[in-house]
Amino acid sequence: MFVADDPTVAVSELAAAITGTPPTVLDVRWRLTGSPGRTDYVAGHLPGAVFVDLDTELCGPPGAGGRHPLPEPAELQSALRAAGVRTGHPVVVYDAGDGAAAARAWWTLRWAGHRPTWVLDGGYPAxxxxxxxVTAEVPTPPPGDITVRPGGLPVLDADAAGRLPTAGGLLIDVRAPERFRGEREPVDPVAGHIPGAVNLPTTQHLDGTGRLRDADTVRDRFAEVGLRPDDPVAAYCGSGVTAAHTVLALHRAGRTDAALYVGSWSEWITDPDRPVQR
Structure with a gap:
């Protein structure tokens, strides 16, 4: 239906597809603070799109594992089946435009073993x-039959993330530079970063319209922070949401082996024995 080795799909491609045999379209609009994404969905969404809540359906409850830990497979399977996700049937996810929530949904579906899955480039604004x-009509999708099989994408725990920079790999902190440097921390109680990590904000992979930059440009950005073709690479952020967007960008750059440290900074700082660099 869409380009198999590209993690995104253009608006024009999705528009053409939904007039034929449509993919399953998931609205995952989300905010770190403020009103929930469901409010936006009720006001208007893509025809046929089903809302899935990032906080409560695609992630586990916050705690020692961070603010957006991995969901329990059985609970994720139930949520995805309720949204109409079917084994082997294409899924397109979209968000409010920056791609972060959609990338985490894409990553979660891929981690759960679902193929094929794409992110709508530019999201709802595009x-x-x-x-x-658009429509305010809420569809009732037929029940899906997806079976969640964890392990479809690589994951790092805290210990593996801490070892990566000293083991010849590249650990990318995708937060804003002032958060990476520990000068400002608006979300978590401790400022700083994991020792040995490099900073490459995920926003640098977007153009002025919220779309993912082309593969060569994205590849050049990663090379500028020291990524070599055979180096292990992983990304983290505050809670594993925006870092999923960097994993999406790494896939566009050809690095489909890129790992996500899901717990990210919000998990790292729960153990006072873990070092913090500023």
């Missing part, structure tokens, strides 16, 4: 900008 129709 759909609106193209003058395409």
């Amino acid at each position: 759909w609106l900008a193209a003058g395409l129709p």
Whole structure:
């Protein structure tokens, strides 16, 4: 239906697809603070799209594992089946435009063993900008039959993330530079970063319209922070959401082996014995 080795799909491609045999479309709009994404969904969404809540359905409850830990497989399977996700049937996820929540949904589906899955490039704003129709009608999808099989994408725990920079790998902190440096921390109670990590904000992989930059440009950005073709590579952020967008960008750059440290900084700092660099 779409390009198999590209993690994103253009608005024009999705618009053409939903007039034929449509993919399953998931609305995962989400905010770190403020009103929940479901409010936006109820006001208007892509035709046929089903809302899935990032906090409560695609992630586990916050705690020692961070603010957005991995979900329990059985609970994730139930949520995805309720949204109509079927084994082997294409899924397209979209968010409010920056791609972070959609990337985490894409990553979670891929981790759960679902193929094929794409992110709508530019999200809901790109759909609106193209003058395409939206609706407030909430569909009732037929039940899906997906079986969640964890392990479809690589994951690092805290110990593995801490070892990576000293083991010849590249650990990328995708947060804003001032958070990486420990000068400002608006979310978590401790400022700083994991020792040995390099900083490459995931926003640098977006163009001015919220779309993912082309593969060569993305590849160049990773090379600038020291990524070599055979180096192990992983990404982390505050809670494993925006880092999933960097994993998406790494996939566009050809690094489908890129790992996500899901617990990220919000898990790292729960253990006072873990070192912090500023």
